Amino acid sequence: MDTKQLWKRCLVEIETGVSKANFxxxxxxxxxxxxxxxxxxxxxxxxxxxxxxxxxxxxxITKTIADAYENMRAVxxxxxxxxxxxxxxxxxxxxxxxxxxxxxxxxxxPDDNLNPRYRFDSFIVGGFNELAYAASQAIIDNPGTKxxxxxxxxxxxxxxxxxxxxxxxAIKEKYQDKKVHYMTLEKFATDFINSLxxxxxxxxxxxxxxxxxxxxxxxxxxxxxxxxxxxxxxxxNTFYENNKQIIFSSDKHPNHIPELAxxxxxxxxxxxxxxxxxxxxxxxxxxxxxxxxELGISFEPEILEYIASVISGNIRELEGNLNIVICQYRLKxxxxxxxxxxxxxxxxxxxxxxxxxKDVVKTVGEYYSLEETSIYEKTRRKEIVKARQVxxxxxREDFNVSYPLIGQKLGGKDHTTVIHSYLKIxxxxxxxxxxxxxxxxxxxxxx
Amino acid sequence: MIKLECEIEKIKNAIYQTxxxxxxxxxxxxxxxxxxxxxxxxxxxxxxNLSLGIEIEVPAKVEEEGTVAVSGSVLTGIFSNxxxxxxxxxxxxxxxxxxxxxxxxxxxxxxxNEDFPTIPKVTGNKFEIxxxxxxxxIKSVYYSSSVSDIKPEISSVYFYSKDDNLVFVSTDSFRxxxxxxxxxxxxxxxxxxxxxxxxxxxxxxxxxxxxxxxICFNKNQISFSSDNVYLTSRVIDGIFPDYPQIIPKESKxxxxxxxxxxxxxxxxSNIFSDKFNxxxxxxxxxxxxxxxxxxxxEVGENKTYLDGALSGENVEVSFNYKYFVDCLQSINTxxxxxxxxxxxxxxxxxxxSDNSFIYLIMPMNR
Numbered sequence: 001m002d003t004k005q006l007w008k009r010c011l012v013e014i015e016t017g018v019s020k021a022n023f024x025x026x027x028x029x030x031x032x033x034x035x036x037x038x039x040x041x042x043x044x045x046x047x048x049x050x051x052x053x054x055x056x057x058x059x060x061i062t063k064t065i066a067d068a069y070e071n072m073r074a075v076x077x078x079x080x081x082x083x084x085x086x087x088x089x090x091x092x093x094x095x096x097x098x099x100x101x102x103x104x105x106x107x108x109x110p111d112d113n114l115n116p117r118y119r120f121d122s123f124i125v126g127g128f129n130e131l132a133y134a135a136s137q138a139i140i141d142n143p144g145t146k147x148x149x150x151x152x153x154x155x156x157x158x159x160x161x162x163x164x165x166x167x168x169x170a171i172k173e174k175y176q177d178k179k180v181h182y183m184t185l186e187k188f189a190t191d192f193i194n195s196l197x198x199x200x201x202x203x204x205x206x207x208x209x210x211x212x213x214x215x216x217x218x219x220x221x222x223x224x225x226x227x228x229x230x231x232x233x234x235x236x237n238t239f240y241e242n243n244k245q246i247i248f249s250s251d252k253h254p255n256h257i258p259e260l261a262x263x264x265x266x267x268x269x270x271x272x273x274x275x276x277x278x279x280x281x282x283x284x285x286x287x288x289x290x291x292x293x294e295l296g297i298s299f300e301p302e303i304l305e306y307i308a309s310v311i312s313g314n315i316r317e318l319e320g321n322l323n324i325v326i327c328q329y330r331l332k333x334x335x336x337x338x339x340x341x342x343x344x345x346x347x348x349x350x351x352x353x354x355x356x357x358k359d360v361v362k363t364v365g366e367y368y369s370l371e372e373t374s375i376y377e378k379t380r381r382k383e384i385v386k387a388r389q390v391x392x393x394x395x396r397e398d399f400n401v402s403y404p405l406i407g408q409k410l411g412g413k414d415h416t417t418v419i420h421s422y423l424k425i426x427x428x429x430x431x432x433x434x435x436x437x438x439x440x441x442x443x444x445x446x447x
Numbered sequence: 448m449i450k451l452e453c454e455i456e457k458i459k460n461a462i463y464q465t466x467x468x469x470x471x472x473x474x475x476x477x478x479x480x481x482x483x484x485x486x487x488x489x490x491x492x493x494x495x496n497l498s499l500g501i502e503i504e505v506p507a508k509v510e511e512e513g514t515v516a517v518s519g520s521v522l523t524g525i526f527s528n529x530x531x532x533x534x535x536x537x538x539x540x541x542x543x544x545x546x547x548x549x550x551x552x553x554x555x556x557x558x559x560n561e562d563f564p565t566i567p568k569v570t571g572n573k574f575e576i577x578x579x580x581x582x583x584x585i586k587s588v589y590y591s592s593s594v595s596d597i598k599p600e601i602s603s604v605y606f607y608s609k610d611d612n613l614v615f616v617s618t619d620s621f622r623x624x625x626x627x628x629x630x631x632x633x634x635x636x637x638x639x640x641x642x643x644x645x646x647x648x649x650x651x652x653x654x655x656x657x658x659x660x661x662i663c664f665n666k667n668q669i670s671f672s673s674d675n676v677y678l679t680s681r682v683i684d685g686i687f688p689d690y691p692q693i694i695p696k697e698s699k700x701x702x703x704x705x706x707x708x709x710x711x712x713x714x715x716s717n718i719f720s721d722k723f724n725x726x727x728x729x730x731x732x733x734x735x736x737x738x739x740x741x742x743x744x745e746v747g748e749n750k751t752y753l754d755g756a757l758s759g760e761n762v763e764v765s766f767n768y769k770y771f772v773d774c775l776q777s778i779n780t781x782x783x784x785x786x787x788x789x790x791x792x793x794x795x796x797x798x799x800s801d802n803s804f805i806y807l808i809m810p811m812n813r
Contacts, residue, residue: 021474022475024475046667047667048500048564081684
């Protein structure tokens with residue numbers, strides 16, 4: 001039985017029997033909740049309405065329902081939450097509710113600039129960052145002596161900031177007397193410029209040198225700032241001499257930061273340089289799981305698996321996409337299906353690139369300083385063979401081109417030749433770090 | 448056909464109380480009226496706005512029993528201008544209510560009363576409490592409730608029983624007030640949310656009243672009844688935030704200052720505070736400095752120093768003046784204890800050696 005329809009029909013009937021004012025006062029926000037063994041349960045917003053319906057309109061209601069639904073034996077009134085829509089919304093808001101007071105606890109501490117949210121508890125260690133993680137643990141155990149400076153680099157959104165802030169938080173907790181300070185290079189630069197303007201260069205030096213651990217984020221922008229490089233150099237030396245830990249993060253290896261003074265380059269290299277690469281599938285899945293757990297939401301495993309499989313690369317993107325799904329979940333208050341999720345994040349998935357085969361050949365040729373045409377030639381010169389195999393590997397691995405097509409385009413080779421080349425490179429990169437690096441650099445050229 | 452005689456003061460009070468609870472701006476006009484029910488030896492007056500309902504009984508010499516409904520606002524208008532001390536006679540005649548005193552004769556149009564609703568009689572758990580304690584509990588916290596309807600759970604006064612206490616709590620998520628009232632052998636109260644909008648009426652009805660109030664509640668409705676008053680309110684179906692976890696257990700800086708000094712200083716600071724009511728507080732225990740300051744580009748600035756017992760770390764915080772001043776009315780001791788945990792954590796305010804009341808204020812961000 002469709003209770004909605006039934007109640008609608010009854011209301012039309014009742015409306016004719018009572019005055020308009022009475023109708024809108026007493027019958028607004030009512031509904032039939034359910035029917036069980038002939039008892040019809042009418043939902044009402046509050047006790048006042050229940051009382052009055054029972055006392056005044058019971059006969060009318062009973063009669064009207066009985067006319068429309070012959071199996072009815074009795075009518076009961078039940079108080080339900082008012083306006084289900086609004087109530088649902090406020091239910092969803094519930095998790096945020098008690099956050100406002102404590103949330104402000106999480107604000108960045110002005111003394112050390114660290115965000116307490118960044119902790120190792122929420123840091124996921126996987127193959128892509130385990131070296132960086134291990135090194136940072138060593139630093140926490142022996143700050144200032146083991147790996148000083150600690151230089152960490154990797155692409156955007158891979159958790160560099162999280163890691164270095166977590167180190168700061170951990171050191172702060174472990175050694176109560178140590179003063180920790182986190183800042184971005186930009187802050188360092190503005191501070192320095194302000195101190196020059198105010199003729200307070202000395203106080204600037206003192207300000208930073210009083211810390212026991214200095215963390216500078218996004219150091220890659222230092223390239224063009226000559227004066228600041230100099231200042232950083234001095235600050236660095238003071239820290240280093242006093243065995244105080246200093247941590248840098250950058251999105252590039254120091255050797256690739258343009259216009260970085262050699263003396264800084266060599267200083268950065270003196271400690272420990274580690275990179276964080278892109279997380280592999282398992283780590284991505286682990287990140288999504290932790291993130292959903294934190295928020296107290298559970299999704300079907302295949303949804304998380306799907307997100308982890310299609311969004312590769314950046315962790316920030318991964319979280320962003322998860323947030324889209326969570327937002328949808330909160331809005332509708334029901335878990336989305338896999339199909340809905342696919343639809344939601346379809347715009348954020350990077351399509352597999354359709355790259356012109358010629359372009360690939362050209363880029364690889366340029367990288368190895370070879371003539372583009374020589375790759376198409378039938379020659380067994382060692383350097384050309386290697387370049388050709390790299391082209392085939394990339395076309396297959398990154399761009400999903402079919403073996404026969406690759407063979408055809410590269411001077412009419414048999415598809416088995418292509419398969420051989422592909423497998424050869426694939427096997428070689430496992431042992432040949434040089435080759436792997438070359439491939440990474442070539443790939444970077446396509447971006 | 449109602450006909451009765453009753454003391455004017457008694458009926459006047461009852462009208463004032465009930466009129467406030469009549470429904471204004473409702474689609475059903477009869478809710479704007481007070482229903483008079485004469486039966487036995489008393490006159491009952493009833494009003495409701497469908498969120499609150501009230502019934503007050505006054506003794507009367509009833510000659511003829513009956514029921515009439517008359518506009519509440521008209522009645523208050525009439526009775527606030529009758530100053531005689533004698534009895535008043537009410538009589539219904541031809542759809543009019545005649546109000547007669549020695550010196551005045553008033554004829555008032557009646558409303559059809561068959562549409563006037565009943566007031567729910569609450570059934571459920573019951574307990575009795577001294578009305579002064581009840582009012583004290585509610586009054587100590589209700590100003591901290593959220594005014595907006597968006598989160599009904601916190602737009603309310605929450606109370607529950609714990610050990611031998613009845614605990615009242617309100618928060619708007621920027622500050623929080625908690626008051627514990629000792630009640631012996633209290634019935635277990637699981638936690639009731641009274642809508643904030645109904646609280647002022649409850650305070651008004653029972654504020655002047657001394658004696659025991661019987662509270663009866665279930666998950667939809669609560670009622671307060673004394674000898675002659677029955678007041679009932681809907682309750683909010685929701686869950687109050689788990690607040691005890693955010694009350695700091697320890698503190699890094701402790702201050703004790705005189706309440707009156709603090710109040711004066713805060714009021715002075717407010718003259719110079721900006722549109723966000725920001726007042727800054729600096730405490731340096733070693734130098735014995737407790738400084739309140741505020742500045743406003745258009746008015747000027749001020750600094751006030753208070754004497755007090757200070758200990759712990761130095762701290763600087765900013766807060767909303769209003770949030771601080773609000774809580775002082777609920778502190779009954781002469782000295783106020785203020786505790787800090789760095790500048791980003793809630794400030795804890797309470798009376799010295801009085802742990803029945805505790806108040807948290809979130810500092811402002813600078």
